[in-house]
Amino acid sequence: MSPPPPTPLLDRVRIPSDLRNFSPEQLKALAEEVRAETVHAVSTTGGHLGASLGVVELTVALHAVFETPRDRLIWDVGHQAYPHKILTGRRDRIRTLRQGGGLSGFTRRSESEYDPFGAAHSSTSISAGLGMAVARDLLAPQGLGQGPEQAVIAVIGDGAMSAGMAYEAMNNAGAIKSRLVVVLNDNDMSIARPVGAMSAYLSRLISSRPFLSIREVMSRVARRFPRPLAEAAKRADEYARGMLTGGTLFEEMGFYYVGPIDGHDLDHLLPVLRNLRDAEESGPILLHVVTQKGKGYAPAEASADKYHGVVKFNVVTGEQAKAPPGPPSFTKVFAQALIAEAEADPRVVAVTAAMPGGTGLDAFEKRFPRRSFDVGIAEQHAVTFAAGMACEGLRPFVAIYSTFLQRAYDQVVHDVALQNLPVRFAMDRAGLVGADGATHAGAYDIAYLGCIPNMTLMAAADEVELTHMVATAAAHDAGPIAFRYPRGEGQGLDLPARGTVLPIGRGRVLREGGTIAILSYGTRLGEALRAADELAAQGLSCTVADARFAKPLDTALIERLARNHAVLLTVEEGSTGGFGSLVAHHLLHQGLLDGGLRFRPLTLPDTYIDHESPRKQYDLAGLNAPQIAQAARDALGHESDARPARA
Numbered sequence: 001m002s003p004p005p006p007t008p009l010l011d012r013v014r015i016p017s018d019l020r021n022f023s024p025e026q027l028k029a030l031a032e033e034v035r036a037e038t039v040h041a042v043s044t045t046g047g048h049l050g051a052s053l054g055v056v057e058l059t060v061a062l063h064a065v066f067e068t069p070r071d072r073l074i075w076d077v078g079h080q081a082y083p084h085k086i087l088t089g090r091r092d093r094i095r096t097l098r099q100g101g102g103l104s105g106f107t108r109r110s111e112s113e114y115d116p117f118g119a120a121h122s123s124t125s126i127s128a129g130l131g132m133a134v135a136r137d138l139l140a141p142q143g144l145g146q147g148p149e150q151a152v153i154a155v156i157g158d159g160a161m162s163a164g165m166a167y168e169a170m171n172n173a174g175a176i177k178s179r180l181v182v183v184l185n186d187n188d189m190s191i192a193r194p195v196g197a198m199s200a201y202l203s204r205l206i207s208s209r210p211f212l213s214i215r216e217v218m219s220r221v222a223r224r225f226p227r228p229l230a231e232a233a234k235r236a237d238e239y240a241r242g243m244l245t246g247g248t249l250f251e252e253m254g255f256y257y258v259g260p261i262d263g264h265d266l267d268h269l270l271p272v273l274r275n276l277r278d279a280e281e282s283g284p285i286l287l288h289v290v291t292q293k294g295k296g297y298a299p300a301e302a303s304a305d306k307y308h309g310v311v312k313f314n315v316v317t318g319e320q321a322k323a324p325p326g327p328p329s330f331t332k333v334f335a336q337a338l339i340a341e342a343e344a345d346p347r348v349v350a351v352t353a354a355m356p357g358g359t360g361l362d363a364f365e366k367r368f369p370r371r372s373f374d375v376g377i378a379e380q381h382a383v384t385f386a387a388g389m390a391c392e393g394l395r396p397f398v399a400i401y402s403t404f405l406q407r408a409y410d411q412v413v414h415d416v417a418l419q420n421l422p423v424r425f426a427m428d429r430a431g432l433v434g435a436d437g438a439t440h441a442g443a444y445d446i447a448y449l450g451c452i453p454n455m456t457l458m459a460a461a462d463e464v465e466l467t468h469m470v471a472t473a474a475a476h477d478a479g480p481i482a483f484r485y486p487r488g489e490g491q492g493l494d495l496p497a498r499g500t501v502l503p504i505g506r507g508r509v510l511r512e513g514g515t516i517a518i519l520s521y522g523t524r525l526g527e528a529l530r531a532a533d534e535l536a537a538q539g540l541s542c543t544v545a546d547a548r549f550a551k552p553l554d555t556a557l558i559e560r561l562a563r564n565h566a567v568l569l570t571v572e573e574g575s576t577g578g579f580g581s582l583v584a585h586h587l588l589h590q591g592l593l594d595g596g597l598r599f600r601p602l603t604l605p606d607t608y609i610d611h612e613s614p615r616k617q618y619d620l621a622g623l624n625a626p627q628i629a630q631a632a633r634d635a636l637g638h639e640s641d642a643r644p645a646r647a
């Protein structure tokens, strides 16, 4: 590994107040040091490099001009906040990013007073910022809060601007007219290439208005924020500008639009931000900065994804560490299985909300460009869009991370399930996901979908099961159906060319035993089998079954397991309120817990599990084989207390 580069200026900065007396030339040099430090740190940890490199100058300028942490600086998503972390007292831990016990890969209130709002899911910054601005306006006259001088700045990317929530916030901000600065960081990239009319609009905006010269920007800002200027004159000014330039969507929504300006040029950023900071006038402002994702690091600039998310890499060559060749990921298996279904059925279509690579739909899109839809970061729309397609006889698959489907809950209930529309939900990243931590854990979908009438729910125990579930979903026109599978590799099992349609609501028994029954839902099945081996070695015979379905439950199987064993464990990679609760509900209704059966639902704990390796995360959750075996022994207690098993 190459040694970190010398950083004489950065060494003088522990917190932002240390850089506020730097000259512009020193700030430029500091930015280069921050960039080099970011590259070096991420080369040792992996993480979201490209977005962070694109905001180095912006980060330096914002901290130089604004009085953070009094002034609230909110990073949308938070994946671009590594330079911010370096400058806000966390440089000493920057090489622990995304590692167990280390810094989070996103902003987080509990991590630093310089992170006023936690994030990781996108497009929340304007809403949160507006809330803070309103709090300031209400509290300051009472002598409470941070005082009337406090600024609130939300930095949001062009990709994040595709989400409805950003517009809901701007709509509200334009009406409330609180003092709020929104910095639109436009790098013409989402994770993949940005899509949609808004992205095209931003591109037109940039090309129709070449970078404003600094004189032009300053004169516009001065025109907008004069000390005494009559309201009517200001309006006339706005209309005049609108007529000259065609206005912008942001102006129509009540924002004062400034830009576009070069987001890498501190000679522009610093004076413009100072002017916006000192504006006496209230009302929201949108500063449009144009940046380059991956800026200043040649391998990132040259790559198609601009190094959005990288593993450890060689700083000199940019070459990322190659994992030893392993079995295909669940994501890849899903994509291949969906392509197989789509080959056979022209009604199969696929929808992603800005995650074509992450969900495997990039492969589907190559094969079926007209049947693949990337709707941008718009999970709510994705679901209702699919509902509309289902109304007309298409067979839509919404390929989505479990954690992002949370955004579209009412759409799932109101638009899909209530109308019993056959939308297929392919939920990737089910369970714990490793370095992204709690914000990205697919922890809740079993619970939040399990309570919805008409839903059919499946979880794949391995990649072969996943191909069967894709086929089952494709064939299922009776109503909505969802299946979940985890991040990462499968087991390397031989895959069928096409999956087999499974009987709805039927599980399978993998091992017959006597005393203990383990009923697994999802990929903990392997751990359940290992636990059974351990228990068998101790003379405790186990039945192991794969439930396949959480809804409808295989009630016959559950009743048989309950009647014939002393202990019944359920195991799932989901929160409380999920599969185990559905099983408990059934057992209670059947009176099967009245006779001494020792039932133990093993779920994720009722707490957030931080970034760690998945293996350690599951250890913390108590869902690895030794812990499953221990739970069985604990439940069994003393042999004499336990109800004798019948089989």
Ligand SMILES: Cc1ncc(C[n+]2csc(CCOP(=O)(O)OP(=O)(O)O)c2C)c(N)n1
Residues within 6 Å of the ligand: 051, 054, 077, 079, 080, 120, 121, 122, 156, 157, 158, 159, 160, 161, 187, 189, 190, 191, 293, 353, 354, 355, 377, 379, 404, 407
């Ligand atoms: C609700 C939600 N959907 C999807 C994602 C996944 N995601 C993380 S960053 C990103 C792209 C964001 O693009 P942009 O805001 O332009 O930031 P950039 O990476 O270009 O700096 C996406 C889709 C997310 N974090 N949250």
Ligand SMILES: CC(=O)[C@@H](O)[C@H](O)COP(=O)(O)O
Residues within 6 Å of the ligand: 048, 077, 079, 120, 191, 309, 358, 429, 433, 436, 487
């Ligand atoms: C920031 C964000 O939301 C994504 O970039 C996410 O980190 C991707 O996760 P995967 O690596 O699991 O696709």
Ligand SMILES: [Mg+2]
Residues within 6 Å of the ligand: 157, 158, 159, 160, 185, 186, 187, 188, 189, 190
């Ligand atoms: Mg972007």
